[in-house]
Amino acid sequence: MLRAGFRRPYLYVTIVKISKTLKQGGANPGFWGSQTRMPMAKLPNKENKENYVREMFNSIAGRYDLMNTLMSLGLDKSWRKFTVERLELKAGGAGLDICCGTGMLAMELAGAAGSTGKVIGLDFSENMLKVARENLKDFSLRDRIELIQGNAMALPFPDNSFDCATVGWGLRNVPDIMTALREMVRVVRPGGKVVSLDMAKPSAPVFKQVYWLYFEKLVPMMGKIWAGKKSAYSYLHDSAREFPHQADLAKMFAAAGLTETRYHDLSGGVVAVVEGRKP
């Protein structure tokens, strides 16, 4: 009796809490596709975003790869592989990976460009680049990759220098997506492709609710446990919420001067690859 008496109110309170969260959409706008909006954690404004983002990635660099694998349930590798397939980078070609972080996508590019190709990975976080250098040590094509510290908003390369340019989970983090996109377009030769891989917005009912709950509640907890930085993973959720829908991002690709723009939802639209070709 005592046990049942203890359990019922606890269960009741838990159910009420969960149902309230679901009705309100947690801290998410449009959780049920309704107008109910709860405020999200404060994202940095445009002026502070670069410093905020650089410091955040500097602080989680050592655990970034592990967290990526855990959060994506190991799917990140196949997402990167698909991204590089869309780039059409041929053996002997030159590829650019902006916001390269720990170098995982740059290595995938180098695999496509082969032993006569050339890949440049660019990032502004010194600690992410430090981890990238460590990751490259065991990579057979490490001589084909050059890592550069620089800003995606003002690329230090002449026009038409690369056969293609890519960005993985990077556009969400720059202060102005159009500026970064135009820079990618500028440095790619005519006929070359620009491809982004980033968080997206799944549309299937139930799946999308479960996804956003996982992302909002569980991922920051994982970030706290494995990366010692809950706030960085709350930022991840909030920035993904703010990030344009993949269809709108494809329109931004067109506005940046690209043709044949389209997007591909991967893993039920958890992430999307958006692409375009420089005319």
Ligand SMILES: C[S@@+](CC[C@H](N)C(=O)[O-])C[C@H]1O[C@@H](n2cnc3c(N)ncnc32)[C@H](O)[C@@H]1O
């Ligand atoms: C989420 S990580 C992605 C890393 C990598 N592309 C991957 O596939 O895992 C985002 C990276 O973008 C970098 N970044 C953000 N804004 C940048 C900017 N304006 N210029 C250069 N790098 C930037 C961060 O330092 C960080 O390493």
